[in-house]
Amino acid sequence: MRYQILITGFGGQGAVFLVKLLSIASSLKGYNCIGTENHGMSQRGGSVSCGIKIGDFYSPNIDENSADLIIALEKDEALRYIHFLNQKDGVLVVNSDDKFDKIKQKHIKFDAFAKAKNGDFDIGGLNVYMLGVAMKNVENFPFSFDEIARSLEIFNPKVSSKNTQILRLAMEEK
Amino acid sequence: MKQILMGNEAIALGLIHADVDVVSGYPGTPSSEILTNYQKLKDKLNLTAYAEWATNEKVGYEVAYANAMSGKNSCATMKQVGLNVASDALMSSAYIGNIGAMLLISADDPGFYSSQTEQDSRTFAKFARIPVLDPASPQEAYDFVKLGVEISRKFESPFMLRPVMRVGHARGICEVEENHEFNPPKANFIKNTNRWAGVPPGPRSVQGGELLNKVEQIRDYNLQTFISPKIAELKGAKTLCISSGVASTYVREAIEENKLDAEVLKLDMPYPLPYHKLNELCKSYEQVIIFEEPYPCIEEQLNAPNLLGKFSGHVHQIHEFSKEKVIESFKKARLFNDSNPYQASKFNAHSIASRPPTLCPGCPHRDVFYAMTRTFRSKNSIYVSDIGCYTLGLNQNAIDSFLCMGASVSMASGFSLAHPEKTVISTIGDSTFLHSGVTGLINAIYQKHKFILLIMDNSIAAMTGRQTTPERSNPENIDIKRIVEGCGITCHEYVYKPDMNKTLDFMKELKEIYKTSDMPIVAVIREFCVLDKERSNKLLPHKLVSVDSDKCVECDTCISKYKCPPMSYGENHKVEIDPFLCAGCAACIDGLCPTDAFVLADLGEEK
Ligand code: SF4
Ligand code: SF4
Numbered sequence: 001m002r003y004q005i006l007i008t009g010f011g012g013q014g015a016v017f018l019v020k021l022l023s024i025a026s027s028l029k030g031y032n033c034i035g036t037e038n039h040g041m042s043q044r045g046g047s048v049s050c051g052i053k054i055g056d057f058y059s060p061n062i063d064e065n066s067a068d069l070i071i072a073l074e075k076d077e078a079l080r081y082i083h084f085l086n087q088k089d090g091v092l093v094v095n096s097d098d099k100f101d102k103i104k105q106k107h108i109k110f111d112a113f114a115k116a117k118n119g120d121f122d123i124g125g126l127n128v129y130m131l132g133v134a135m136k137n138v139e140n141f142p143f144s145f146d147e148i149a150r151s152l153e154i155f156n157p158k159v160s161s162k163n164t165q166i167l168r169l170a171m172e173e174k
Numbered sequence: 175m176k177q178i179l180m181g182n183e184a185i186a187l188g189l190i191h192a193d194v195d196v197v198s199g200y201p202g203t204p205s206s207e208i209l210t211n212y213q214k215l216k217d218k219l220n221l222t223a224y225a226e227w228a229t230n231e232k233v234g235y236e237v238a239y240a241n242a243m244s245g246k247n248s249c250a251t252m253k254q255v256g257l258n259v260a261s262d263a264l265m266s267s268a269y270i271g272n273i274g275a276m277l278l279i280s281a282d283d284p285g286f287y288s289s290q291t292e293q294d295s296r297t298f299a300k301f302a303r304i305p306v307l308d309p310a311s312p313q314e315a316y317d318f319v320k321l322g323v324e325i326s327r328k329f330e331s332p333f334m335l336r337p338v339m340r341v342g343h344a345r346g347i348c349e350v351e352e353n354h355e356f357n358p359p360k361a362n363f364i365k366n367t368n369r370w371a372g373v374p375p376g377p378r379s380v381q382g383g384e385l386l387n388k389v390e391q392i393r394d395y396n397l398q399t400f401i402s403p404k405i406a407e408l409k410g411a412k413t414l415c416i417s418s419g420v421a422s423t424y425v426r427e428a429i430e431e432n433k434l435d436a437e438v439l440k441l442d443m444p445y446p447l448p449y450h451k452l453n454e455l456c457k458s459y460e461q462v463i464i465f466e467e468p469y470p471c472i473e474e475q476l477n478a479p480n481l482l483g484k485f486s487g488h489v490h491q492i493h494e495f496s497k498e499k500v501i502e503s504f505k506k507a508r509l510f511n512d513s514n515p516y517q518a519s520k521f522n523a524h525s526i527a528s529r530p531p532t533l534c535p536g537c538p539h540r541d542v543f544y545a546m547t548r549t550f551r552s553k554n555s556i557y558v559s560d561i562g563c564y565t566l567g568l569n570q571n572a573i574d575s576f577l578c579m580g581a582s583v584s585m586a587s588g589f590s591l592a593h594p595e596k597t598v599i600s601t602i603g604d605s606t607f608l609h610s611g612v613t614g615l616i617n618a619i620y621q622k623h624k625f626i627l628l629i630m631d632n633s634i635a636a637m638t639g640r641q642t643t644p645e646r647s648n649p650e651n652i653d654i655k656r657i658v659e660g661c662g663i664t665c666h667e668y669v670y671k672p673d674m675n676k677t678l679d680f681m682k683e684l685k686e687i688y689k690t691s692d693m694p695i696v697a698v699i700r701e702f703c704v705l706d707k708e709r710s711n712k713l714l715p716h717k718l719v720s721v722d723s724d725k726c727v728e729c730d731t732c733i734s735k736y737k738c739p740p741m742s743y744g745e746n747h748k749v750e751i752d753p754f755l756c757a758g759c760a761a762c763i764d765g766l767c768p769t770d771a772f773v774l775a776d777l778g779e780e781k
Contacts, residue, residue: 010529011534020345021397023178023346023347024178025348027176032347033345033346034312034344034345035344035346035348036340036345037180037344038343044534044535044704044705045529045532045535045739045755046530046531047529051589052345057423058310058422058423058428059342059423059427059497060340060344060346060420060423061340063496064496064498064517064518066497066516067185067517076529079521079523079526080526083519083520083521084518087518101523103521114582116754123754130492144778
């Protein structure tokens, strides 16, 4: 098992949250994992990328042309880091409206901002929503709904039911 | 027991499992979470231990070191540039040594993610002649803390742990001790003037000689404990890669993923090295490449004829490693001939919004910088700033120069001497002022340098993760205003309001006062950090703002001078506010836009 996920977005969107969540899921499944987080200069609104490598790796960093999956919480941040995607088989899941640039890499786009504006879920849950979009659409995603729901529970039982609901909402989207 | 830990959490847990009960340091990315997590663990486990932020790194080191002299296990935490501040104490402590354990954790930042310089703390260990361990993962960070405490006690020498950002901020699964019985050694300072207060030249030169002896012993220990077992495991390939810390992880992955005829010798303790043995080992390989980040610390200690590395131009010299760079080195060494598998072309087009490091939406610093540049025009002023969030004022062209922690005050002195015809304005945060700005102020007052000093007091060390500051922890005793007054001058005070007109008025007042002064003009601006929920929730008005597009004349004032991240040009070329980014401070409503285009958003519902 070797699977590399890069999360991109801007400061305040909760990219680090997803890395922590996925590391819990990995350990529940008995996979090794190593990831990096972003701290420091990137204040609210600054560009953020962090990742997790699931399986047997040594280095914490995801290299160019290597990510199996990029979850982009915002469209510009998808393009900024697109060269980290495995250009042949990698998949990009991006939060974007119709105006996403034409790219040759495999991608799935979904306008989660519009959903949040519409009041379908709280904007604070955007990261979990996009994770749900990825889980639904990416064939070889390494974790099931139950495994992620269980990880949410372990991470923070206080808000896990709300987050699980958002996850389910995303996965039930047609 | 397995746990998922971030490197800095692993280090904190390691400290507890190594019976370290004194931890002192100064926050600095990427080191800050070590002390924060130690504090959390100590509270959770209900341990009696000391774990507090010091006013600066030198102070932190000295507090810890006195404990190590007394037989306790102590630790000082900082980042690589912080070690510059603590280096005076470090150099002497290496001579004198310790009875208990003295652990210095200096976190490096190859790649300049949040630092002014790259530096390599390992070379500082070499300079001070103390042993250093270089972990490659959160697991090793945990293990090496425990090992380091042992080494420090055994050799009576301070010991350095040098994690890099990719260790401290990496997250992985770690095997850690279960049910550790916390049993720190008791203090017992035994007076011995010759050792603890050895004046030059007599006792100190003796200690210098002893230090050289220790280094030789540690060199040998390094060989026996760390290196020999690893040499025994080498299989014999054409190329040997010598590496340490995180650098070794990229090399390993690149070799395995591309099935290359090379193997890795990872040095856990990159100083002091048994160089005879290693030079000898190099002879059995066709070529040896040294990979380390960021400086050539190992390379400087070896001199076999078939060494390739930074000196020979085979390995890059600056910025952190990546597998791409490792492969480039392998290509130069003719170990790899295909195209680099870790390269892909970037998306280059028009449309990607640039997001330079910037102050958070709603941050009071933005208003202060804006009012400052409006009141004191750039042409007639020199703006000096310091290290911390206010560094981000660069974005607003509110900073001409910054150097290192606390320097803004003394540099303002310098600029005022060089340019008496200009108004020199220095900006500094509360934590940085107390760290080392205050000494500069004392100097400026006693020598009557004329400039304006704005102390932007948000009562927290914001950039490094909102650690508490002396004033925040102990406001009855420590108050910046009274400290300034204690230096013999007036301290002007402004309690920040998210209303640009008020901030501008205050700045104009300062301008008036400055005209007739022959002393530094000092003002403390009481602010808050928007991420500091405890205070900001009360102080932010939570009013969302939008732009009346009929009124917006595209004058660009808000976008190019004020630069709050939610502001951007929309499709009709009028300014729009992104409601997902807006902090609801409403500071932009009055006094910013010349046509008053900013209005309260009609939301329907409250955010
Ligand atoms: S972290 Fe706090 S002080 Fe720093 S830019 Fe954001 S709001 Fe301002
Ligand atoms: S109210 Fe105005 S100044 Fe405050 S965060 Fe929103 S856009 Fe920025």
